[in-house]
Amino acid sequence: MTVHPSLQTYADAWTHSVEAIAELVQPLVEGEWNRATPCPGWSVRDIVSHVIGLECEMLGDPRPIHSLPRDLYHVRSDFARYMEMQVDVRRHHTAPEMTAELEYVLIRRARMLRNESRSPDTLVRAPLGAEQSLEVAYRMRAFDSWVHEQDLRVALDRPGNLDSPGAYVTRDCLLAVLPKVVAKDAGAPPNTAVVFDVSGPVEFLRTVRVDAEGRGTVDGTPSLGPAVTLATDWETYVRLACGRVRPAAVGDRLKVEGDEELAAAILANFAVTP
Structure with a gap:
């Protein structure tokens, strides 16, 4: 080529x-x-x-x-x-x-x-x-x-x-829109952090940080006190992010810790494909 x-x-x-x-x-x-x-x-x-x-x-x-x-x-x-x-x-x-x-x-x-x-x-x-x-x-x-x-x-x-x-x-494309999902769509409060812990064939740990102005960024550094931690496997992550399945249908493959209301808002806005 x-x-x-x-x-x-x-x-x-x-x-x-x-x-x-x-x-x-x-x-x-x-x-x-x-x-x-x-x-x-x-x-x-x-x-x-x-x-x-x-x-x-x-x-x-x-x-x-x-x-x-x-x-x-x-x-x-x-x-x-x-x-x-x-x-x-x-x-x-x-x-x-x-x-x-x-x-x-x-x-x-x-x-x-x-x-x-x-x-x-x-x-x-x-x-x-x-x-x-x-x-x-x-x-x-x-x-x-x-x-x-x-x-x-x-x-x-x-x-x-x-x-x-x-x-x-696909991982990189989905991670690029994750700050918008957390900070804008789900309305995470300023100065909070949300951790995504994904296991399986494509494994990663990412933290979305919302600054004082409400802007979100994503990095690979763990957060010591996240507002929410969402853990799942790679296949479920993709299916959720691409709108192939609703969160309620894969509840047994999701582990949520922290602010349940914020976690629910994130999952409700998690599908990012048209």
Whole structure:
């Protein structure tokens, strides 16, 4: 690959996850494509359609001209409508059509990566007509692909890759928004600290500190007197942060110490994906 060094980690993580997705769905029979996944409202087919659609957009392909049905309960925002377009247009595609299109788009994207010479700060297309840097685009594709790989693994009962390269990109993406979750969304009081103790394949201890002005930061230094300590395993952390499960459903996998009201507010605002 010829991508800029700051993009290489994301390119490698993306490649690992999309190749795993292709391997997971290649042998599926028609009925298995309709299995529900933890991603609200989406089947196995829908997730693969989403992956295909976003990779087509990375390639610069035009978006499909398509009218969405009015009865899609999980589509509640303009962003969701934008994402649903690439999904719904493929809802009646057969298994061979899905695997063939996925294979073709991944070949095209791999060729694009091999020839990538743009700088990380190059502005590229983003959802809803916005722009984002190439580095953000690469990071978000690595994050999105790994999370959806895990959705498929749950639906197909094929666990794995919880510590693959995409898992570490996902960890960093989720940690980056943790100060906002604690300080702004959950309203943690100034001069408090909240500790997150995560075990399993991706293990970490992080402290979110809220300063006197109410701004949050995150670091790896333990706090001697945190207002709240939340302990869980990596898989549960991801499922909560990506909105795949509600806190009440995984109470047996969560250990909470300290201010119960603040802990409840944090968990109520923990899902950060659209």
